[in-house]
Amino acid sequence: MIREITGFSNPLVKQVRQLREKKHRRLSRRFLAEGLRILTEAHEAGALPELLFFAGDHDAHPLVAALIEATQAAGGEVLRTTPDILSKLSGKDNPQTVVGVYPERFTPLDDIDRGVADIWIVAQALRDPGNLGTILRTGDAVGAGGLILIDDCVDPFSVESVRASMGALFTQTIVQARWEQFLPWLRAGAGQLIGTSLNTDNDYQAPRYESPAFLLVGNEAQGLPEPYEAECDLLVKMPMLGKADSLNAAVATAVMAYELLNQRRARG
Amino acid sequence: MIREITGFSNPLVKQVRQLREKKHRRLSRRFLAEGLRILTEAHEAGALPELLFFAGDHDAHPLVAALIEATQAAGGEVLRTTPDILSKLSGKDNPQTVVGVYPERFTPLDDIDRGVADIWIVAQALRDPGNLGTILRTGDAVGAGGLILIDDCVDPFSVESVRASMGALFTQTIVQARWEQFLPWLRAGAGQLIGTSLNTDNDYQAPRYESPAFLLVGNEAQGLPEPYEAECDLLVKMPMLGKADSLNAAVATAVMAYELLNQRRARG
Missing domain, CATH: 3.30.1330.30 (Ribosomal protein L30/S12)
Structure with a gap:
């Protein structure tokens, strides 16, 4: 009817x-x-x-x-x-x-089986719904397990985020957690926490990344808080040849995520 | 005063x-x-x-x-x-x-010295001002010479585009041209035209790219028109492991642009 x-x-x-x-x-x-x-x-x-x-x-x-x-x-x-x-x-x-x-499609952190994917994306205090949706779309493309939203991120279920995700909102697992919850959960199992940061000279292509890789992306304006960077197993940066010192958050996430994927592809 | x-x-x-x-x-x-x-x-x-x-x-x-x-x-x-x-x-x-x-900061196509940079980004019928600004920001980061806007792209000088560019609007050369102008100009000098496309199985990491590389990005919804793809020296695609068949346009541009940059870095 x-x-x-x-x-x-x-x-x-x-x-x-x-x-x-x-x-x-x-x-x-x-x-x-x-x-x-x-x-x-x-x-x-x-x-x-x-x-x-x-x-x-x-x-x-x-x-x-x-x-x-x-x-x-x-x-x-x-x-x-x-x-x-x-x-x-x-x-x-x-x-x-x-x-x-x-x-709504939130998954509790404890329900995640980290072993199902080689990449997980972790976003901290992300503010732009377009960035969040775009990161979900990229996550789908690289075979990420899902997106873990740390602290006060913009709502992944906003109309703008849903639109930017182009449907990936329905294929990616979405978790909301506080840093204080996430960190003990992460350390209770396998996983490398990788942060992109301006405070390092470590080129993002230099490390050999491990699986599962947890790719930590910071707020658009502030980047990652210093204590969060301190918890990372690796801090890396993309080469920046121009005047600007940073990339758009969704772009940085994608460049990193494809590097992780490419390394895995190269290892076969 | x-x-x-x-x-x-x-x-x-x-x-x-x-x-x-x-x-x-x-x-x-x-x-x-x-x-x-x-x-x-x-x-x-x-x-x-x-x-x-x-x-x-x-x-x-x-x-x-x-x-x-x-x-x-x-x-x-x-x-x-x-x-x-x-x-x-x-x-x-x-x-x-x-x-x-x-x-306004438009540069005429004929004033471009293509030899000053290894990468040029060419966008066709781009519709989203945030994507355009983000592509400028990425162009700055990878040392691109500038952005060549083909056909009816969104205005690069809109407030949204200026904001998304984070200042790269002032560092990148910006050109507006019709395809019928651009193509003869391109072919009158050195340069490899590289399109990202769903209509190929050629992995984006397989070719050895030449300089200057002209990276051609299509409209967000339609991708590149078929006759434009036919003019490309190379069509490549990024691996897509999920349900979606494409990336956000600014993300795809960045993943490609960093691949070009990384190949050049690897050659030293």
């Missing part, structure tokens, strides 16, 4: 729109994903929305039809609405074809 | 605020840069604003005082204003300490 929603004042429209704000996401433990490409990636990763909004004809696009069918089969609710209401939900003038509501 | 501007209705305030819009930047061939860090980077790169706005005390911060002095010495005008007007200029609730107006 497909429910119709045509009124802006419908309480569900208001409720879903509120998921654009962090406090409502936290309260409801739900988040929004928008657009056919991302919802289809989510579906391929096995994630289906609890609520699926679409506008127009249910069989106008085969991917929309597939999403509707799969959502219903999984017990989710499908709602047909107007392009205007979809615009309101997504906060964009150019409405997406589909908007989905999903349950 | 420091002029005072305290009225929102001052025509200069309106004019400068309009530089947030592309059409006004194009008409006046001027752009805005905001924040002490970026204006100081610009200054270090030899670029000083024609107009410098600041709020508060002119010697409250030594970097502000240095900017004021250098701007005046270079014949620019310095304007003291209120935090509210600075907020209005920068379109942010949290006002920057300084806002500068600079002349």
Whole structure:
């Protein structure tokens, strides 16, 4: 059954729109994903929305039809609405074809099996949702196990982060932890903690990295706090030939992550 | 002499605020840069604003005082204003300490000396200002000669791009060209055109790249048009181990650019 929603004042429209704000996401433990490409990636990763909004004809696009069918089969609710209401939900003038509501996907730190992957990305006090989403996307590409968010990072389930992740939000394990939790957990098992830092002359291509590698990325403006750097097994830096002294956080993470991957590929 | 501007209705305030819009930047061939860090980077790169706005005390911060002095010495005008007007200029609730107006920095294609650098980045129909600014920042880091924008790219002088570049906008040469101009120019001299593409199995670490390398990056959603790929000397791809089939455009550019740099470093 497909429910119709045509009124802006419908309480569900208001409720879903509120998921654009962090406090409502936290309260409801739900988040929004928008657009056919991302919802289809989510579906391929096995994630289906609890609520699926679409506008127009249910069989106008085969991917929309597939999403509707799969959502219903999984017990989710499908709602047909107007392009205007979809615009309101997504906060964009150019409405997406589909908007989905999903349950939050945090994994507890203790549930992680670090051995399933050679790379884990650990971000500390990351502020930019685009960077966070981009790091998830890179993590997917390099076969990372997931992203561990340390201290007060921007919400990975914000609309901007979900969009930048291009669906990797649904394939990467996402953990939130305090440094004081993370460090004992890390040291209770195998793993090399690698920080990128301006306070070292150690070239990032010099070490032979071990698996699992925990790649620690600091805040965009401040970098890693000094005590966090002190806990790293290795501090490395990328060569910087220009006037600037640092790379964008998502770029630095990707350059490091591909170095780890390339070393592993070279060892076969 | 420091002029005072305290009225929102001052025509200069309106004019400068309009530089947030592309059409006004194009008409006046001027752009805005905001924040002490970026204006100081610009200054270090030899670029000083024609107009410098600041709020508060002119010697409250030594970097502000240095900017004021250098701007005046270079014949620019310095304007003291209120935090509210600075907020209005920068379109942010949290006002920057300084806002500068600079002349556009496009370099004609024919003025480029390709031999000055081993890497040039060529972006085609790039849409995201954050990606463009981030690519400039990466270009600075890897010692690229500059960024050549092909077809209809987002404006490199938008406030978002300037911010993401973290000052690299002032150190990198920026060119705008049509593909039909660029290609004959490229082929009239030395240079290897390298495209990243999903339509190849050629691993990005397999080739031995030549200098100068022209790294061609396509549009975020579509990648490179097929005829553009056909003109490349090399098509390569990064390994993708996850579900996604592509990286963020700025990330892909950085991973490629560091591979070029690393090969050159390895050759010594």
